Amino acid sequence: MSDESPHAALEGWQRVEQSRPRVLFALVSFHPGGAERQTIELIRHLDRMLFEPLIVVLDGTGPLRGAVPEDVRVMELAPIAQDHWLSRWLGRLPGCGRLSRWLAYSRLLVDEKIDVVYQRVYNLTLDLSWPTWWRRIPRVSVCVGDQQAEIERYAKIHPWVSWRFARWAYRTADVIAANSNELKDQVARQLHLPAEEMVVLVNGIDIEQITELSRQVIPLPEIVSASTVGHAETLKILTVGRIDEAKGYLDLAQALIDVARQHPAKPLIWSIVGTGPLQDRLLEMAKEFPENLKLFCWGSLSNPFPSYRWADLFILPSHSEGSPNVLLEAMALGCPVISTNCPCGPQEILEGGELGRLVEPHAPAQLAQAMEEFLHDPAPARALSIRAQEHVATKYSIQMATRRLEAILRKLTEDQHT
Known part of the structure; x- marks a missing residue:
């Protein structure tokens, strides 16, 4: 039988609570999609003794919101952007939406004392590249599709400039991942990234x-x-x-x-x-x-x-x-x-x-x-x-996928504090 007093046990638990790295998971919306479902499943299975997950979302609507665990705080980016005059002003200017989001994400990372960021999909890679780089916060960026097609679909300036920016956005990530070996090799070729430095995080299914x-x-x-x-x-x-x-x-x-x-x-x-x-x-x-x-x-x-x-x-x-x-x-x-x-x-x-x-x-x-x-x-x-x-x-079990992600998150947060 342990001779530890209840007061000491409570203090120990509080230390665990305070020391858990805060992981920010970024989403576009809660509408059903592969990236959204997978992110929420990873959050559901993430070990709460090791990490404290939070969610930031561009559009807080959608049926998947009900699937988010009750202990996970959800923050919408729009109110954060509206709360500061510069991001609010930029958001009203044509073509300046990303600049507005950069400032809002940057404030969020500091205000919430985020230790590491996890995001999937191309647009969120672009959105979170500068804020995490500027704030020196580790980021896991997961590729889930053909990046050349994404560049062509969303390019609002010259495609060559968009390609250079996309390449920089991925290279500033601390971990560049893909959800299949074939996609990893494809993305490395498309964006001239070092394939040997990329990792594969397969999608997990909660069978x-x-x-x-x-x-x-x-x-x-x-x-x-x-x-x-x-x-x-x-x-x-x-x-x-x-x-x-x-x-x-x-x-x-x-x-x-x-x-x-x-x-x-x-x-x-x-x-x-x-x-x-x-x-x-x-x-x-x-x-x-x-x-x-x-x-x-x-x-x-x-x-x-x-x-x-x-x-x-x-x-x-x-x-x-x-x-x-x-x-x-x-x-x-x-x-x-x-x-x-x-x-x-x-x-x-x-x-x-x-x-x-x-x-x-x-x-x-x-x-x-x-x-x-x-x-x-x-x-x-x-x-x-x-x-x-x-x-x-x-x-492809979700348990295996989550343990693999936890190992990466743990290494990133340990490296950050050494």
């Missing part, structure tokens, strides 16, 4: 949690009647993610049209979880689909996991990825998958096709052929899905 969530009943739109969804002869196709051209939805639409025409007696349902700029165009196209092919857009769901159990087949038709969470989620829940072999991630996750069907991107005919094979004999794909489920459990 126990998503399995439990997948058993919940979600209300489907009335247009999807219970009899149609439950029809044994209906092939139910699922895609999850932002609805834009880069995700390959037009390729999949053409492939499904071809399959529907080849099998006019086979009912096909294509359901999409997500929203995006291509949604209206797809719904307009769906008016001309063959009679046996129906498209339903379910929108953004705070709990998308029952949809994986609903589906017979999950398809990722993307032209480019980083390390797609949705592919891991489908595998973890035992749903057979077809994915494009796009850069980056699917080949690595699916072990070169050993755990699911890989086809070339921008190739509707190959997507159609893969679906034809599944229609003819689904048994091989279902056998692969069992192996895929085991693979995710051993290599």
